[in-house]
Each structure stands twice: as C-alpha cells, then as structure tokens.
Amino acid sequence: MNAALEINALNVYFGDHGALVHAVKSASLTVAKGASFGLVGESGSGKSTILKAITGLAPQWNGEIKVEGRPLGAKRDRNFYKTVQMVFQDPYASLHPRQSVDQVLSETLYLHGFRDIDDRVNQLLQDVGLGPAFRFRYPHQLSGGQRQRVAIARALAPQPDILLLDEPTSALDVSVQAEILNLLSDLRAAHGLTFVMVSHDLAVVAHMCDQAAVMQHGEILEVLSIDAMRAGQTAHPYTRTLLDASANRVA
C-alpha cells in the first residue's frame, strides 16, 4: 500500500454539546504517495476542516486517519510533525509579528532537533527563492508573496513528506499567485512531496493537482481526476455547477 494519506469515515465537530456543529460528515479519501490532491468547494464546505483534523488543530473528530499507513490517535507526536506540515491561507496572519524570518526558521529547525541551523536557514531561504538578504527581516518588512515564501520555508524545514496547503494563494495578488504556485510545483518535484491542497478556485486546482474531491455542506460529493474534470465527466450535478461557474478558466 503506497498511500501517503488515507481517510475513512471522518467526522469532525466544532463547539460544545449545546451548539455542536457537524463540520465534516463521513469523509473518505486516499492520496497516493507523490500525488497532488485537491479539495474544492465553496466557503464553509469543510475542506479546511479536514486539514485541521489531520494536523490535530481540530481535536473533536472520529473515524480513521492514516498517515503513511500508521493510524493517528488523539495526540500527534513529533514524528508526525516531521512527516506532515501545513501552509496557512493568510501569510499576514501566519507569521509572528515580532519575530524575524531568522527567528521563525531557527526555532522550527531547533524544535525538530537539527543542529546545523545556520546552514539550513540559508538553504531554506534559497529553496523558496528568497536570498540571504531576507534572513533578518521582520514580517512587516516583507510583501505578501515574500511572507508566503517564508511560511513555505517554515513548512519545509522539518523535511516533511506531505504538505497540506490551505488556500496558499487566495490572500495574494493575482500576479504573485502564479509565482507561488510555480514555486510549490517546483518544490514538489525537487523534494518528492505529496500535496493536499484546499482551494475554492478550480483553475488553481486544475493547474496544481492530478485528482480532486468536491465538497459541499461537509460531505465529499465525488472524487474525480483532473482529466475527467477538464473533459466535463462529472457524476454529481453540484460539480457541474462549479465547473460551469469557472468554465472559461479551467481549460
């Protein structure tokens, strides 16, 4: 079995007993090693919540999540964080406002037990297309695209196998979006990464992924290949609606 990520009958809940929200309903999907998998759907359809459940940021879940064949328990251990990393949606919110790029990357590397931190920080910055000149800057001295590159460098620091991307370009300018997407594609090729990418933009998913799951109201409606999506071979009417809405951009 060479699945990087396997999810079976996953339910995720938010809130207390009084106001329990059933955010993801019995979701199942399999992502092969080295694949790039898209999760599409409108806002509130539960696509980001699946990522949160995988990373342990949404603790109320049941069902089965397997990472590289090992089922996950209630707690994530350090080994998990070395395998799975996440890039957040908004680079303006995902970097600590009082920490320089150097502090962010150094602490991450330190937490993962690396000792040649100095060399690795420079290497990471190079990998994401930022020179050493950016190393001691604070987030407010960086543009949105540069911040997202730093966030990607942080996610790459522990040398993960699986990268979870939560709408990594939706907070960025259109001109910068393509740069970041190309950077991610290059990194995937260079490091042999598996991607799980959440997006509401079918064009982005079509560009980046080989397979996608369509979600609505917390349920996975269907899983289809990008080729099938391009050819318009959809099983569910909602997918059809989504496709039509962005028809002129998917091709």
Next chain:
Amino acid sequence: MSMTSQTPPSSGGQSLRQWLLSDTPTSRRQARLSALYQGWLALRQNHMAMVGLAILVVLISIALFAPLIAPHDPFVQDLANRLQPLGSEGHLLGTDSLGRDILSRLIYGARITLYIVALVALIAPVVGLLVGTISGYAGGWTDVILMRITDIFLAFPRLVLALAFVAALGAGIENAVLAISLTAWPPYARMARAETLTIRSSDYISAIRLQGAGPLRIIIKHIWPLCISSLIVRVTLDMAGIILAAAGLGFLGLGAQPPSPEWGAMISEGRRFILDHWWVATMPGLAIFAVSLAFNLLGDGLRDVLDPKDSAS
C-alpha cells in the same frame, strides 16, 4: 553569510545611523538594534513623552546622587529654625515642623519613591502576566479558577485592600510595596488574558504548534512578547496611581515610618500646619504631582510606539 557587517561601523555618526536603519540587516544583533532604534525615533516624535522621560531621568539622577545634591542632612533637626518659609536663609524650600530642610528631604524621598515604584513594577505586572497568559492559553477549569480569584481581588477597593494587607503585615515600606502589588496585579491579569485569547487562535500560534512546540514554549516565547508591550504601557500609566497609593499609605501612617522622608508621610506631617505654613505640605505634593505627570506622559507616548496593533503589519 558575510561577516563584514556583523559589527557596527566605527567611523562617523551618519554611517551608524544608516547601519541602524538598513532595510537588509545582516545579523541578529543588527536586526534587533534596528528595531529598537526605530522605536526610539518614533518616541522622539512625541514631545510630551520626551518631557515625561526628561523628568524621570532627572528624578533618577537626583535619587542616585542625593548625598551630593542635598544641601542638608534630611534627618537633622533644628528646632530653633522650624517652619521657615520658602527662600529663607540656607533653606530654599523652607523647613518643616522639626526644622528639617524640606528640599533635602524631597531629594532623599525620591529614592524611596523610585524604590517603591520599581518594586511594584517588578512584582505586579509579572504576576499578572503569568496568571493571565496561563489562564487564557489553558482555558477550561484553570481559566475559571484563576479568573475567579482575580475577580475576588478586583472586587475590593484598592486602597482599602492595601490597608487591610498592611494592617495584617505591619507598617513599613516593604509591606506597603507588597500590599500595593497584591492589589495591583488583577488588571494586568485581565489584560494579559484578553490578549492571549485573541493571540492563541491566530495562525502563527497554530503554525508553531504544528512544529511540536509545547504550551510552555508557546506562552513564554510567542505570547509574552506580544502581551508585554501593552503591559509596559499600562504599567507606566499606572505608575502615577502606584505613587499615589504609596503616598496615601504613607499619609495614613501605614507606609514609610517617620523620620523617613517619604513624600506621602511628609504631606501627612505638614497637614497640621497647612493653613499657616502651606509649603510644608505643598512641596512634597508638587513632587508627587510632577512624577505622576511624567509617568503619564511617558506612558501615553509609549502606547503610540508599542501598540502591537499598529506595528503588526
């Protein structure tokens, strides 16, 4: 990395300034110093804050060099020379009921005031920060218990609670400091908790959690730096209140004990003669006023510089 610009250039003030304002710092030290320098430049724009800072610098130097500045011994009594008016021979600010030089007593009193302020400023915000951030980050029962304790302390009028503590612990400066600190920490705890609640759900805290950081590391290294700036502002603004509370305890005879030249105690002593010899009580009152005002002005300026909401993006 090149090692060439690890140290500040030694030649000329202009190049040091450029080194500090560089957009591309090349070392951790440069980045940190640069951030500090830009904060200082912003603070310097605020003239009232600079006035406050100047008063405080003068106060600190007076306290440090009190034996050199003071014209007389603050404890030597001269009953033949009691209650001399302002500007009398050898006593610029007159003498009190026991013939002691008021100016010298004010100068030595600056030491006591700074001592009280420094101790309270070390104890109360630290306790508040600890309680508030732990409460806010842990949530659940920890939060409920810690916040109800905070509520109990907040429910008492501050001076009355401090009075009760001093009455229980005994009069004296150290006990007054302890009493003021015990009554001053709850607002800091509340503030730190509120900040922690907004910070802990942010993406950058999630991000560091995904690197396997434990709660202690997150609180100390990621939440504290963001809480501290607003705490510093609050402390400077509260300083006036702390000085007044200390003076109030001294005035009531529960703080510094005679013959200690504490400003509040001096007002208390002068109270008896306030109609005929107004300067005995007024001079220490003016000193308290000036220092309180200085702290308020500085606090206001610091708020503009340190507010994390402004400098965050």
